[in-house]
Amino acid sequence: MEVRLLAHTPEPDAIVAASARICYSNITSGELLQGEEENLSQKLIANLFTSGHLSTFEHVSFTFGIDGLSRVASHQLVRHRIASFSQQSQRYVKMSDDVVIPPSVKANPEALSLFQEQADSAHDAYKLLTEKFNIPKEDARFILPHGHATNLVMTMNARELHHFFRLRLCRRAQWEIHELARKMLILVREKAPVLFAKAGPSCIFGKCEESRSCNQPYRDMEELLTCSKN
Numbered sequence: 215m216e217v218r219l220l221a222h223t224p225e226p227d228a229i230v231a232a233s234a235r236i237c238y239s240n241i242t243s244g245e246l247l248q249g250e251e252e253n254l255s256q257k258l259i260a261n262l263f264t265s266g267h268l269s270t271f272e273h274v275s276f277t278f279g280i281d282g283l284s285r286v287a288s289h290q291l292v293r294h295r296i297a298s299f300s301q302q303s304q305r306y307v308k309m310s311d312d313v314v315i316p317p318s319v320k321a322n323p324e325a326l327s328l329f330q331e332q333a334d335s336a337h338d339a340y341k342l343l344t345e346k347f348n349i350p351k352e353d354a355r356f357i358l359p360h361g362h363a364t365n366l367v368m369t370m371n372a373r374e375l376h377h378f379f380r381l382r383l384c385r386r387a388q389w390e391i392h393e394l395a396r397k398m399l400i401l402v403r404e405k406a407p408v409l410f411a412k413a414g415p416s417c418i419f420g421k422c423e424e425s426r427s428c429n430q431p432y433r434d435m436e437e438l439l440t441c442s443k444n
């Protein structure tokens with residue numbers, strides 16, 4: 215899977231701090247971005263986060279290009295309703311034979327051989343249906359494996375990203391969406407280090423909220439950012 219940050223609101227940390235400042239001071243929007251003090255913005259954003267004044271986080275968005283994600287994971291991803299998606303169409307695009315192979319399958323040579331055989335067979339059938347029988351792509355796609363790879367563009371604002379990281383970076387999250395979330399967090403921290411100084415599942419904030427806890431809280435952000443389930 216490849217994840218790229220395609221675009222983002224310029225100066226995300228400053229915009230969130232400015233949007234909070236308009237709530238608490240007698241200044242016009244024209245003055246908001248002038249003379250910002252970085253340490254004050256950091257404190258302000260930390261307070262917004264802990265107090266739950268999170269509408270301020272909605273003013274900045276991040277657009278990701280995601281390639282080679284399985285349809286299994288993209289189905290979970292599009293359940294996040296406060297995001298915008300544009301996904302490669304299986305009605306209009308002729309599908310390749312790319313399939314995502316889970317690590318558990320890769321680790322077992324016999325299982326891997328079975329998996330590949332079945333995936334190849336499905337892709338061969340797709341090819342025959344479209345080329346030999348002239349079945350429309352939108353119908354032939356029914357035979358494709360659930361693990362078939364897809365490409366999409368997705369935009370989330372910073373509030374939704376925090377919510378997404380909370381759910382999907384939990385150690386108990388499914389491995390592929392966990393890996394996607396981990397890569398996204400690394401990318402957004404480069405552009406908005408204050409906004410995402412801390413992000414992730416509840417254990418990173420001190421207390422696990424999972425009903426079935428893994429009992430392995432992340433030690434710190436470094437462990438969270440390097441912990442791949444892939």
Ligand SMILES: Cc1cc2nc3c(=O)[nH]c(=O)nc-3n(C[C@H](O)[C@H](O)[C@H](O)COP(=O)(O)OP(=O)(O)OC[C@H]3O[C@@H](n4cnc5c(N)ncnc54)[C@H](O)[C@@H]3O)c2cc1C
Binds near residue numbers: 293295296377386387
């Ligand atoms: C570990 C795990 C297991 C899961 N298992 C299943 C499963 O077995 N079956 C299944 O179907 N799904 C499952 N899901 C998906 C889950 O139910 C959610 O659809 C998904 O996580 C998106 O979360 P969300 O609705 O909070 O987020 P978003 O859609 O991103 O919304 C963000 C927040 O906005 C608010 N919001 C959004 N829409 C509404 C609304 N219509 N009304 C009120 N508030 C709203 C809520 O506060 C919500 O938390 C699972 C998710 C996880 C993380």
